[in-house]
Every structure is written in C-alpha cells, then in structure tokens.
Amino acid sequence: MTQREKELVRALAGPQFAPVRPPGLSLREYGLLTLRRARLLNEAGFTANSQWLGRGDGAAFPDFLRTMGWIGAYDLSLLNVLVSHQIAGDALLSHGGQEQLSAHGAEIDRMAKVYCFAASELYAGSDLKRVRTTATYDHADGTLVLRTPEPGDSKVWIGNSLHSGDVAMVLCRLVVAGRDEGHHWIRVPLRENGTVLPGVSVGRAEPKGGVTANQTGVLSFEDCRLPLSALMNRWAAVDADGVYSSPLPRHRRFEECLATFTHERLFPSVGAAHAQLLACAVTTRYAVVKRAFGTPLIGHAHYRTRLSTAVCRALASSHTMEALASLAAVRAAQDPPAGDQVLHALISCGKSGTTGDARHTLAETRELCGGLGYHDANQITPLLHDYEIAVTFGGDNTVLGYQASRYALRRRAEFDAVLDEAAGPPGAPAALRQLRAICDVLLDRVEKHGPGEDSARWTRAVHQTLAVGHWAAHPGGRLGGRLLDQYAAACLLEHALTALRAGILEADDLLRLEESHRAAASPPLDALELLEALGVPEELITAPIAGKDFAERHLAAAHDTPPPVATRPAAPEREARA
Incomplete structure (x- = not known):
C-alpha cells in the first residue's frame, strides 16, 4: 500500500469514523454525520476536485482512485456524498467560463458549499x-x-x-x-x-x-x-x-454536457472492486475458523472452488481499475479527458464489468458465510445492499453498453489499438488473445445489428480483456498466476457460444478449458497467501466473523455486553491451509 492509502485507512479506523453507523442514530443524523466525514476527508487532502484528471498531477491519479476505492469499501454512502459533490463541481469546472471558475472554484475544492x-x-x-x-x-x-x-x-x-x-x-x-x-x-x-x-x-x-x-x-x-x-x-x-x-x-452541445460523466463512472467502479476485495477477505478469515463436519470450511473442495471464483472476480475488477487508471492518466496528458470518446467507452465497459461482478461476488461471499454473513456487523450484507444499485447509477449498465459500443465503432481503429496493447503483455495466457478476438466478433455484431444484447456481452468481454491483460503483466506470484488461469478460463467459458460460432475455439478446446478451470479452482488454498493477494488493510476488516472468537463476539453483541477481546479481529495463522 502507498503512504497515502495507509494514512487514509488509519483515519477510517479512527474515532471520527468508527463504527460506520453509530447505534441510535436516525437516518437523518446518519446522513449528516456522513457529510461531516466527507468534509473531514476533503480537509485532510484525501479527495478533492483538484485531484481529478486534467486538473491535478496525472501521475498521481491512480493513487487518488485507489483512495476513493477504499472509501467505497468502508462505506458507499460516504463515497457517494463525495462523488455527488465532486461530479457537480466538475460540471461547473468543465463548462464554466473564467469568471465562473474564479467565483466558485475554491468553494468546490474546499467543500465550503455542498x-x-x-x-x-x-x-x-x-x-x-x-x-x-x-x-x-x-x-x-x-x-x-x-x-x-x-x-x-x-x-x-x-x-x-x-x-x-x-x-x-x-x-x-x-x-x-x-x-x-x-x-x-x-x-x-x-x-x-x-x-x-x-x-x-x-x-x-x-x-x-x-x-x-x-x-x-x-x-x-x-x-x-x-x-x-x-x-x-x-x-x-x-x-x-x-x-x-x-x-x-447542437448535437455536440449534448455530447459536451455528458463529458463530465467519464470521471463519475470510475468511482462506483473502483468502489465495487474494493468492496469485493473486502468481502472476500472477510470470507477467507471466516472460512479458516468456522468448521463444518469437523473440518474448516476452507478445507472443503467445493467451498474452495466457490471462494476462489469470488476472489478471481474481485482481483479481476481491481486489475481492470488499475489498467483504466493508468490508461486514463496517460491519455489525459495528451488530450482533455472530457472529450476522449475512446476513454469514455473503455471506462463505461469497466463500470459495467466491475459493478456487475460485484453483485455476484457479494452475494456469493454472503452465502459462503452462512447466516452470519447476513448480519449487518459482518460487513458483507451492507456492501451487498449498497452495491446492488451501482449497476444503475452513473448510467444504467445496459444503456452504457449501447453508448460505449457506438463510441467504439465511431473510433474503431483507435479503440482496437488500445485493446491490442492491453492484450499484448509478454507471457500472457492464450486465453487473452482469444478474449481479444471475441471483443471484435461482438463489436462486429453490434455494427451489423445495432445495440442490444451483443453490446452487453461486448462490454463484458472488454472488461475481461483489460483485467486479464493487466493481471498477466502483474501476476502476483504463484497463487496470483493460478487464479489468473482460473479466471481467464472462466471468461472464455462464459463466451463459449460466441467463440464456437466464430471459430475462435473448437468443442474440444472448450472441454479442455473446463478441465483446466476445474484444475485451477480445486487445489488447497493458503489463507495468508489469499489475504496477501487481496491486499485489504487490516483497519478496514471489522467483521466479528473475521476473528477466531467470532462466536463470543457475536453473543456479546446479542446481549449488549462488552466484547471479550480487542475490537480488531486477528489474522489467521500460517498453518491455516487446506
């Protein structure tokens, strides 16, 4: 983690932010508290419009985006308060004249007015x-x-x-x-x-x-x-x-008005990516300490397959966001991001992919934690409820697919060049080239038949190509490489019918893919390796089920008695392997 991220998570674990919703607060009081917290983060310099692409240091933008992601994992409401203010501010900063910027720019950056x-x-x-x-x-x-x-x-x-x-x-x-x-x-x-x-x-x-x-x-x-x-x-x-x-x-005025949405769509996306990481970290810890039929949950093969599948989606979403942040910073140094239709299309695909996957990952991890996963204190259910709407706000994912595919067709050569580069890291799995080919097939269908179901499939394939490409360039050790193989195989299986019809894969190839996916998903998992790959800060993991004493802590909460140990759950030990 960067120094900036460490300082942020220390703040989020401090007395002004913990717990996320203090008991006894009305909804209105909770909303006002969240606004005060947003202003505290803004005053501390963690987040402001001056850090957006085209305004601040472009090289620092990926760090800023990760900061927003951890805020979203802590509490999507807090992220949305900040984003609501910042995207409104960007509408003024992007479309206002010089006198308007002078009159209102400072109050936006300081959150002097909401x-x-x-x-x-x-x-x-x-x-x-x-x-x-x-x-x-x-x-x-x-x-x-x-x-x-x-x-x-x-x-x-x-x-x-x-x-x-x-x-x-x-x-x-x-x-x-x-x-x-x-x-x-x-x-x-x-x-x-x-x-x-x-x-x-x-x-x-x-x-x-x-x-x-x-x-x-x-x-x-x-x-x-x-x-x-x-x-x-x-x-x-x-x-x-x-x-x-x-x-x-006249038509360009409409497009210009929408340009500010390029940034907005990054924030629910990065929040959804980090929320998945947090849910998987909580579930991994629980799977070590909770036993079923005499064995820790992580010791059961089917459980491991489901957990590793959720982890794959979480890591893929994180890699997509890292890829988009880096790409956006490079492109913003050349042209204003607001008018970059290729970047807008790529970010829309990433938004659709990460928020869509978050619905599945959060639902799966909730179920993997059983009934206790549904308890508000155990973090996953609040994330599940909050991120359900992320597929709609910032632009409905289906509508985004229509718009993004139109932009990609309008700038086809440039868009293809970006995807080609994303799909070309040395040593990348063959599945990456095949995913890249599937993107072309689906976009050709959109061009022939118009936006529709193929647009939705195309946005998925673009998201997956960006994820696998960045992941292949940053595999993260033995476990990371194994999870990458598992995820890449799952992506191709998702697009099996498209690949068969286009001749990208044969039936025998799909059978082999299914076997390789099973082989990658079933071996033992080392919990500490898994937690290291997820990279979730300790300060953000507050779920009682994430500690060895989860039963005692749950009962203490049920009877309103003080918890028996320190409020932070302990990490699993190295021998926690199945």
Whole structure:
C-alpha cells in the first residue's frame, strides 16, 4: 500500500469514523454525520476536485482512485456524498467560463458549499437526451427561468440534496427567443442559511434499499429565477440583444454536457472492486475458523472452488481499475479527458464489468458465510445492499453498453489499438488473445445489428480483456498466476457460444478449458497467501466473523455486553491451509 492509502485507512479506523453507523442514530443524523466525514476527508487532502484528471498531477491519479476505492469499501454512502459533490463541481469546472471558475472554484475544492448533481429525471432515467427541465431566457429582465414541466420531469436521486445541499448543477434545455438550444448546465442555489430558496422544491427520494446515508432528494422548479451568470458559458453565451451563440453545433452541445460523466463512472467502479476485495477477505478469515463436519470450511473442495471464483472476480475488477487508471492518466496528458470518446467507452465497459461482478461476488461471499454473513456487523450484507444499485447509477449498465459500443465503432481503429496493447503483455495466457478476438466478433455484431444484447456481452468481454491483460503483466506470484488461469478460463467459458460460432475455439478446446478451470479452482488454498493477494488493510476488516472468537463476539453483541477481546479481529495463522 502507498503512504497515502495507509494514512487514509488509519483515519477510517479512527474515532471520527468508527463504527460506520453509530447505534441510535436516525437516518437523518446518519446522513449528516456522513457529510461531516466527507468534509473531514476533503480537509485532510484525501479527495478533492483538484485531484481529478486534467486538473491535478496525472501521475498521481491512480493513487487518488485507489483512495476513493477504499472509501467505497468502508462505506458507499460516504463515497457517494463525495462523488455527488465532486461530479457537480466538475460540471461547473468543465463548462464554466473564467469568471465562473474564479467565483466558485475554491468553494468546490474546499467543500465550503455542498454541491448536488441534478441530471437524471423520473421519466428520462438514464436517457439524458430526453431530459425536459427547461431554463428559459427572459430578455425583459435578463434572467433565466428554471421550470419543471411535469412531475415526471423532476430531478430524482439527487445526492446531498435532501437536507444539506447548497447548490445544484442542473442539466436542462436552454430556451432563448422561443428556440430550444439543447442541453446546458445551470448553477442553481438551493438553500441560503439552511432555508430552501423560492422556486425550488425538495422532496424525499427515500427510503432506499441501500446507500442510506447519502441523503437523496427529488428536485423540481417552478418559476425559479436566476441571473444569466448561472448559465455555464465556456461554450455558450447570450448577448446584450438576447441572441444565443455557441461555437458548437447542437448535437455536440449534448455530447459536451455528458463529458463530465467519464470521471463519475470510475468511482462506483473502483468502489465495487474494493468492496469485493473486502468481502472476500472477510470470507477467507471466516472460512479458516468456522468448521463444518469437523473440518474448516476452507478445507472443503467445493467451498474452495466457490471462494476462489469470488476472489478471481474481485482481483479481476481491481486489475481492470488499475489498467483504466493508468490508461486514463496517460491519455489525459495528451488530450482533455472530457472529450476522449475512446476513454469514455473503455471506462463505461469497466463500470459495467466491475459493478456487475460485484453483485455476484457479494452475494456469493454472503452465502459462503452462512447466516452470519447476513448480519449487518459482518460487513458483507451492507456492501451487498449498497452495491446492488451501482449497476444503475452513473448510467444504467445496459444503456452504457449501447453508448460505449457506438463510441467504439465511431473510433474503431483507435479503440482496437488500445485493446491490442492491453492484450499484448509478454507471457500472457492464450486465453487473452482469444478474449481479444471475441471483443471484435461482438463489436462486429453490434455494427451489423445495432445495440442490444451483443453490446452487453461486448462490454463484458472488454472488461475481461483489460483485467486479464493487466493481471498477466502483474501476476502476483504463484497463487496470483493460478487464479489468473482460473479466471481467464472462466471468461472464455462464459463466451463459449460466441467463440464456437466464430471459430475462435473448437468443442474440444472448450472441454479442455473446463478441465483446466476445474484444475485451477480445486487445489488447497493458503489463507495468508489469499489475504496477501487481496491486499485489504487490516483497519478496514471489522467483521466479528473475521476473528477466531467470532462466536463470543457475536453473543456479546446479542446481549449488549462488552466484547471479550480487542475490537480488531486477528489474522489467521500460517498453518491455516487446506
């Protein structure tokens, strides 16, 4: 771990952050506590908009992204509070003119005001081209009139907005002289000294199934009057005569408005990757101390296969994020990341893959820990509930597949070159080349038949290619190489029908793959090696089932008595091998 990561996890284990949700707090109090924690992390320099690609040191971006990942493993609500503020801030920093940056840049970076990101609407959902909120320019007094046409056009799932948001960055249609000029970002103050401002209505988007401490609201606007300076004017202007102008054609304005999402999709992805690592670490520890039929759980072959499969997905997600962070840093040094459609497509594939895999990994590890895995204190169930929604926010994964495949086809040669490089590390398994070929076959199908099921399969194959490519370049020792072989074989088996139809694999090849997958998954596992490969900081593992005394600790909690030993579970000993 880097020094930065070590300092972060020490902070997350400190008295201001432990436990994640102190007993007795109402939902509102928990949300306000989480906001205070977000500001503490921001003040300590762990996270801020100045560290985003294109603003801070690009070489330090992978460290920043890992920091956000561990925050997401600690508590997705905390990560979402930060991301809601930062992506809203990025909308201003990316689309505002120089005067707007000077006026508001500092308050964004310091979290002096809490920002909210207001893009999604009830009717439009992830199809942001269909948003119907309007900002109409009134030339008589030089103001913008923000309006929600129908209840279904309300901005929904707006993080930070319910109790605390000071400012919303609102994606809307700009109407000037009766003409719809398309999508623009508007800076909208929501509160002054805690009081909601005239023309703004804030309702509840709660209770939710998870991510409960990120206070989410429903925003609607009625005759909400704003100065013209609320319009982000880097590429849009209304002159003294009330005439609109922009150097961008109308369709490009929409694409420019969406560019800020490139970053947003990295954060649920890296959180989902680190959450999987944490769940697998808790499960590994439990599998050493819990016995079934006289043998530790990790000593049963079928249990090991299921555990190692979950670990493979977790490590693959982590490798995908490392690959994307490095790639993004390199590309951002050449061109602004906001306009990089190839990077946007790659990140969308990574988001779809990591968040989709998190649903399976967290469900599997919960089951592998039995009924105790369902206890809130044992960390896995809160992660399972929270990360379920990650496949939807930041862009629904299916819709992202449609968009990403269109971008990849538009920039096919450049996109292919990136994947070719990812698939070419020395000594990579043959499965990597075959996965790379499957990406081409699926994208060809999208080009022929249009976005659909093949888009979803293609995003999976791209995610897996990035994961296996980075993993092959950083195998992580004997166990890492064995898990890589297991994962690569599983990926090819997932795409078996596509590979057979395209002639990439023959039936006999698939039979051999199944055997190699079984051979890689069934041998004994050394718990300490496994925990070392997962790399989860000790400070983040608080689950009672992760310690030898889990039964005593569970009963102590049940009877509200002090725990019998120190609050941190001990690591398994070296002899814990099956």
